[in-house]
Amino acid sequence: MAKPRIGVASLVQETNTFNPNPTRWDDYTVLAGGDASDTLAGTNTEFAGAVSEIGRLGAEAVPLLAAWALPSGRVTERTFARLAGLLDTRLKEAGPLDGLVLSLHGAMATDSLSDADSALIEAARRRIGPAPLGVCLDLHANLTSRMVESCDALVGYHTEPHVDMASTGERIARLVAKAVRGGISPAIGFAKRSLLIPAEGMRTDLGPMSEVRALADSRTGSRSRVLDVSLFPVQPWLDVPELGLGVSVVTDGDLPGARSLAEEMADEVWHRRERMTTPRLMTPEKAFWEARGSSTRPFLMAHTADCPTAGASGDDPVMIAEAAAHGAGLVVMHSVLDPEAVRRCASAVGKRVRLEVGAGFNPAAVPVEVEGEVRRAGTGSYRLAGRSFTGRTVSMGEWAVLVSGSHHLLITSRPSITADPATWRRAGLDPGQADVLVVRSCSDYRANFPSSAPEAVTLDLPGPSTPRLESLRFRRAPRPLYPLDPFASASPGAA
Ligand SMILES: [Zn+2]
Structure with a gap:
């Protein structure tokens, strides 16, 4: 049997909608094909992690595109159209793929799109058809229903400060490679809470979020059908609909189980919200x-x-x-x-x-x-x-x-x-x-x-x-939103 061909593409920008300065094409570093895999080889990036893991698993990694810009204001329409066009061209030129790993930030907004990452996932899906599509996101992503609906598996960084970019790429690459070979049939459950956490309050090396991370790890593993639990305490400077804490759970074929574990983990974060504050x-x-x-x-x-x-x-x-x-x-x-x-x-x-x-x-x-x-x-x-x-x-x-x-x-x-x-x-x-x-x-x-x-x-x-x-003056984010508004109920779901 021929080696499965799994594409790897990365398009990363984190948008702060409170910064009025737009992100333009010149703000991006763009690498294509072998240039991307050569330049990024050995770096602590999702792209490098995914490419090396796919090779290690005996499949062929097809490097498509790596583009990133520093976080800043909204991406201009022209820039986004050019990036999306480039991804589409690279997918077309790559020929038939058995699977795709897409590395995104998950909090990118353009002048008109509040969830620009979903538009990229959907465009990739149109190009590759039903082949397994895995997405990896930054821990600061704003997880949305559109993201989850358009891919087969979704994971995020497990660390804040982020030190696990390459291993996140490896994790999603493993899920895609297994799905390509028919070894697993991933199902994604997700949960949202109307909760913002200051950046300094969501660290995973100690404190409340590390407790939830440890719980999530204890529920993941070889003896359960839970393949990954990712917590997404969204970066808080993003005024968009569906804003709030997200949790994704990937199981092997157990959608109800994935959903209920995602809800349980979201509650675990919610119950600790008052301890997730800015220190000093x-x-x-x-x-x-x-x-x-x-x-x-x-x-x-x-x-x-x-x-x-x-x-x-x-x-x-x-x-x-x-x-x-x-x-x-x-x-x-x-x-x-x-x-x-x-x-x-x-x-x-x-x-x-x-x-x-x-x-x-x-x-x-x-x-x-x-x-x-x-x-x-x-x-x-x-x-x-x-x-x-x-x-x-x-x-x-x-x-x-x-x-x-x-x-x-x-x-x-x-x-x-x-x-x-x-x-x-x-x-x-x-x-x-x-x-x-x-x-x-x-x-x-x-x-x-x-x-x-x-x-x-x-x-x-x-x-x-x-x-x-x-x-901050939020206009589009759903209200009530903790800690901006008082809450009557103990555990509100997504607004
Ligand atoms: Zn981040």
């Missing part, structure tokens, strides 16, 4: 006092409200002013997005400059004047080194380091991943030498700076990825 929310002034009193170095301040990996721009310079006001004498490393300021600094390396930075994208941010010496500048791509997306090649565009006293400001022309030590090192900065490291990150820093993470504080600041969910 602190004003910048208080945070600098904490840093002075702590022996942990670097002392991490998480500027979660303006976090590019949560879809914000990363251009709010407020922490530059706060560091100037409260961080004298401390070695502070921080960052800001400002393409124009980078250009000015690039031509002034070794010189002192005075310029306004930040607030070029977020209309609510206010620029800050900085003065200092441009220590160095550069451009080009580099590889991430942290436990999230290990090995993935990224770029922060052009960058410059401006030094004012003991404060080192990394200015970039594209959003940067400051939760990864490689970003700082790329700019000649060693985060290990910082007293205070300000990361624009909601949770990845926990995986990448494990010895600093327990003392880390979340800054109480406004922004598109604010931890204060009650400050």
Whole structure:
């Protein structure tokens, strides 16, 4: 018998609908065919995990497409049409497939589509016909009925901070390969709850969500028909219908069992909702006092409200002013997005400059004047080194380091991943030498700076990825929605 041919495609963008800046084609990195599998080989990505697992199982992996953009505002219609067209073309060119693994984020919205990922799943289904179609999603996906209806198996990351991207690709690849060979007949049950959890409250390494994750793992395994349980505490900056916590359960042919276990797990999360809160929310002034009193170095301040990996721009310079006001004498490393300021600094390396930075994208941010010496500048791509997306090649565009006293400001022309030590090192900065490291990150820093993470504080600041969910104006999300509204019933289903 010929080897089954299983296609692998990945189209990933996470939309923050509170960021008014759209995501365009130029924001994407797009790799096709063998270029995708060669470039991503060995990286901690779903694509790499799926391709290698399919080969290990004796099937032929057909690499189709890998496209990703950093989280940001809604994807433009033109960009989405081009991505969907590219996926369709690649599927057509691949010839008949026995199965397909589709890796998506699950929280992508366009100007007109609140659930753009479903449109991709349905388009892929039209092209491949009844062959087994498996979907893997980010833990922050907004699980929808359309997603579940258009595929045969669906799984998500099991970790937050995310460290299991490759193994998630392996899991969905195993289900698809088994289904292709007729070894299993997957059935997906899913449940929803009208519940939002702040990003900092959904970690799976400790606390309430780790308890539910452990329960889910205890119900999965070789001796049961439960093949996977995935929890989707949706990223909360997404104003769309059907918003809320999701749970998916894949069983071997037992749809009622899958549904009832999904409901049970959703209840387990719901009952713990009051414990899933943001820890140590602190004003910048208080945070600098904490840093002075702590022996942990670097002392991490998480500027979660303006976090590019949560879809914000990363251009709010407020922490530059706060560091100037409260961080004298401390070695502070921080960052800001400002393409124009980078250009000015690039031509002034070794010189002192005075310029306004930040607030070029977020209309609510206010620029800050900085003065200092441009220590160095550069451009080009580099590889991430942290436990999230290990090995993935990224770029922060052009960058410059401006030094004012003991404060080192990394200015970039594209959003940067400051939760990864490689970003700082790329700019000649060693985060290990910082007293205070300000990361624009909601949770990845926990995986990448494990010895600093327990003392880390979340800054109480406004922004598109604010931890204060009650400050966001939801118009399309179903109400009532916890924690925004009071609830009468103990365990509400999907609104
Ligand atoms: Zn995520």
